[in-house]
Amino acid sequence: MHGCRWLDVGLGLKPEHFDEAGATQAPGLWFEVHPENYMMEGGPRLSGLKAIARNHPISLHGVGASLGGLEPPDTEHLRRVAGLVERFNPVLVSEHATWSSYQGAYYADLLPLPRTAEIMANLVRGVTAYQEAIGRPILLENPSNYLPLSSEMDEVNFLMDVARASGCGILLDVNNLYVSANNTGLDPYAYIRALRPALVGEIHIAGHSVDPNLGETLLIDSHDSPVVSGVWQLLEFALAHLGHKPVLLERDAQIPPFADLMQEVIQARRITSNWGNNRVNA
Amino acid sequence: MSTPDIYAGMAMYIRDREPGGLDGLFRPGANLEIARLYRNGYYRNIREVLSSSFPVVVQCLGMDNFTTLAKNYGQAQPPERGTLTDYGGTFANWLADQMSPEQSWVADLARLDWAWLECLHGVDSKPVAATELLTARDPEDVQVRRLENSRLLKLEYSLLDFWTNTKLGKDEHRVVTLPNSINLEDQWVIFWRPEMTVYSRELKGIEAQLLEALASGKHVDTGGTDADELSVLFGQWLNAGVLQKCTREHEK
Numbered sequence: 001m002h003g004c005r006w007l008d009v010g011l012g013l014k015p016e017h018f019d020e021a022g023a024t025q026a027p028g029l030w031f032e033v034h035p036e037n038y039m040m041e042g043g044p045r046l047s048g049l050k051a052i053a054r055n056h057p058i059s060l061h062g063v064g065a066s067l068g069g070l071e072p073p074d075t076e077h078l079r080r081v082a083g084l085v086e087r088f089n090p091v092l093v094s095e096h097a098t099w100s101s102y103q104g105a106y107y108a109d110l111l112p113l114p115r116t117a118e119i120m121a122n123l124v125r126g127v128t129a130y131q132e133a134i135g136r137p138i139l140l141e142n143p144s145n146y147l148p149l150s151s152e153m154d155e156v157n158f159l160m161d162v163a164r165a166s167g168c169g170i171l172l173d174v175n176n177l178y179v180s181a182n183n184t185g186l187d188p189y190a191y192i193r194a195l196r197p198a199l200v201g202e203i204h205i206a207g208h209s210v211d212p213n214l215g216e217t218l219l220i221d222s223h224d225s226p227v228v229s230g231v232w233q234l235l236e237f238a239l240a241h242l243g244h245k246p247v248l249l250e251r252d253a254q255i256p257p258f259a260d261l262m263q264e265v266i267q268a269r270r271i272t273s274n275w276g277n278n279r280v281n282a
Numbered sequence: 283m284s285t286p287d288i289y290a291g292m293a294m295y296i297r298d299r300e301p302g303g304l305d306g307l308f309r310p311g312a313n314l315e316i317a318r319l320y321r322n323g324y325y326r327n328i329r330e331v332l333s334s335s336f337p338v339v340v341q342c343l344g345m346d347n348f349t350t351l352a353k354n355y356g357q358a359q360p361p362e363r364g365t366l367t368d369y370g371g372t373f374a375n376w377l378a379d380q381m382s383p384e385q386s387w388v389a390d391l392a393r394l395d396w397a398w399l400e401c402l403h404g405v406d407s408k409p410v411a412a413t414e415l416l417t418a419r420d421p422e423d424v425q426v427r428r429l430e431n432s433r434l435l436k437l438e439y440s441l442l443d444f445w446t447n448t449k450l451g452k453d454e455h456r457v458v459t460l461p462n463s464i465n466l467e468d469q470w471v472i473f474w475r476p477e478m479t480v481y482s483r484e485l486k487g488i489e490a491q492l493l494e495a496l497a498s499g500k501h502v503d504t505g506g507t508d509a510d511e512l513s514v515l516f517g518q519w520l521n522a523g524v525l526q527k528c529t530r531e532h533e534k
Contacts, residue, residue: 036365042406042431044478064364070289077364102293106361109323111292114307118285146319148309150283211319218316 005030005057005091007246009268011261012061012223014251018048020258022055029265030057030091032248035084036064049088059092059202059248060084061171066101067126067140068113074101078133085134092202092246094139094171095130097123097159110143115151115158120165127166139171139201144221145180155186156194163199170195172242173204174234175227175250179219188234197242205235205268206250224253226264232271239275247272283307296321297357328356331366332373336395338448339377342388351380367403370396390437394445394471397433401473401480404431409476409523425528428496432474432524434485440469442484476523483522489515496525 008028013021021031031052038046052058062081065073085093098110099122113119131137142159151158163170172195174188181188207225211218227249239245247268251261283291283306291303295317304314329352333340340348355376361369374392381388407429418424428434470490473482485493488507492515519525 037367039365039367040403043403043475045403047406047478066364070286074364080365099289101364102289104362105293105297106364107293107296107324108327108361108366109296109320111320112307114288116285119288122285146316147312147314150306150309214316220319 007057007091008272009265010057010059010246010248011265012248012250012252013049013052013058014255015045015048016255017258017261018052022052024258024262025055026262026265028269030059030246030248032059032061032092032250034063035060035081036062038084039080053088057091058088059094060088060090061141061248062093062095062130063110064100064106064108065095065126065130066099066106067095067130068097068099068119068123069101069126070099070122071101071103073126073129073133075133078130081130082134085136092139093134093136094141094202095127096141096143097162098143112143112145112147112149114149115153115155117152120158120162123162124165127162127168131166131168137168139169141171141173141204142176143180144173144176145184145186146218146220148184155180156191160194160196160199169201170199171202171204172200172238172245173206174238175204175206175208175223175231176221178228178231178234179208179221182216182219189237192234192238192241195242200242200245203235203238203242203245203247204250205231205247207231222253223250227267232267235268236271236274239272244272244275292320296324297360325353325356327366328352328361328369332370335370335399336373336392338391338395338445339388341448342391351377354380387439387441390439390441391445393435393437394441397435397471397473398449398480398482401431401433401475404433404475407431407476407526410520410525410527412517412520414527415520426496426525427528428493429474429476429524429526432472432493434470434472434490434494434497436490437469437471438466440467440484442469442471442482446482472524474522474524481522493519493524 006028007030010030010032013031013033033049038049040046065077065081067073096110098113100107100109100111113123127138127140140159140162142155159170162168177188177191180186205227206223207227208219209222209224210216211220235247249261249264249268288307291305291307294300294303299321301314304317308314329349332352332355333345333348355373359372359376374389374396377392378386378389409429410426415424470485470487471482472485472493473480475481
């Protein structure tokens with residue numbers, strides 16, 4: 001982490017909430033944004049984030065670097081991310097164990113990576129390039145899976161091997177885990193138990209939706225609804241195993257009033273307060 | 283399936299809806315129909331960013347029609363960078379080729395939407411004040427240029443008023459229609475942002491020529507322009523905050 005600031009529960013920040021976010025003071029409150037939404041030269045959005053950053057810790061959660069791509073990450077993209085890191089000195093920087101660019105086209109979504117040795121090498125290369133560009137280690141987020149991938153190894157060990165090889169940490173998204181467990185049958189509790197606590201630098205929670213055609217058999221990582229009870233339970237279990245970690249509530253669609261999101265933040269804080277700085281062995 | 287085939291196959295599936303590209307990516311027996319989520323996600327993101335960047339076009343065409351256009355544009359000219367913040371720069375020209383002759387004006391609305399957005403996201407520039415010019419000790423400090431975030435554009439139709447009224451009266455459930463009579467004359471428009479609000483104005487021909495020349499602070503040929511008219515224009519530009527001081531960087 002950069003800066004000695006204690007992070008408790010944070011919130012994904014949207015421009016429509018800048019004023020309220022800036023005026024809100026709560027111990028351990030922090031905000032996270034996608035750097036890709038702030039890659040402009042100037043204007044009110046960038047200015048608004050600067051104002052927030054004066055009084056609150058900010059983290060950058062990238063979505064467009066295509067770390068697991070066949071080709072290395074785009075150097076211009078890395079330069080722009082590095083510029084934002086320099087400008088905002090975020091407390092955390094993270095990206096995804098996915099890919100999105102191929103032969104000069106950006107496919108604007110987080111696409112699945114089969115877990116093979118060759119693809120692991122691509123991902124390690126991508127993470128390393130990103131870290132070198134910004135001058136610090138990042139956290140790598142576990143993906144949401146909609147279908148079981150043809151793979152040589154399980155996801156949790158795949159991610160930990162990438163972390164060991166590249167020096168990055170892990171961002172554990174428990175909503176992604178919940179969605180993946182439902183869709184592909186993985187055991188989310190075994191997954192969390194297998195994680196080395198020292199590698200995990202952040203936890204994400206979010207809502208998801210049910211596929212209109214296939215119902216509950218297919219959950220979609222839509223970030224458009226409140227966190228469900230099963231995800232809250234996974235958060236509790238994760239904190240029990242991993243110890244206190246910064247927790248971030250994501251909401252990217254059907255954005256409710258800021259006050260509603262803060263109620264979920266408060267609910268998350270009730271859970272994190274049980275774990276403080278002590279690690280409890282599960 | 284080789285590693286390059288994995289990426290090529292998913293790209294082909296998203297772009298061309300060709301499911302054969304997914305063979306080997308997922309475990310045998312997986313319901314490949316579910317992979318539509320990745321394709322849908324891509325086109326949804328394209329639609330969302332383009333509808334946000336071209337709100338007046340959306341109002342004029344309706345969201346259903348716009349969604350089809352956005353999807354076609356996403357296929358024809360996919361984003362190239364890992365951010366969608368600056369995606370859509372070619373949309374207006376592409377749109378011009380898609381529209382019927384009766385709707386050719388829509389491309390001009392797209393040009394206005396995009397120029398406004400570029401101005402909004404442009405470099406924060408500090409307009410020069412008259413007092414700075416009057417009290418300058420170094421003649422180099424008296425050189426001015428158009429605000430770096432300003433955007434000058436020439437339209438085929440005089441649509442600024444219609445665009446402004448539509449943008450300000452934004453109601454995403456209302457499809458607006460063009461007035462029966464629109465001026466078919468060219469129109470020059472400038473957008474500029476002295477602080478955090480974007481301003482716009484129609485320009486007379488000579489104004490546009492002079493402001494175009496003032497984009498970089500290079501020497502402006504005012505030959506033929508009435509000196510009084512030039513003084514009035516310059517004063518208006520100063521008051522409106524359209525001009526900033528040149529820096530050494532601008533002169534390169």
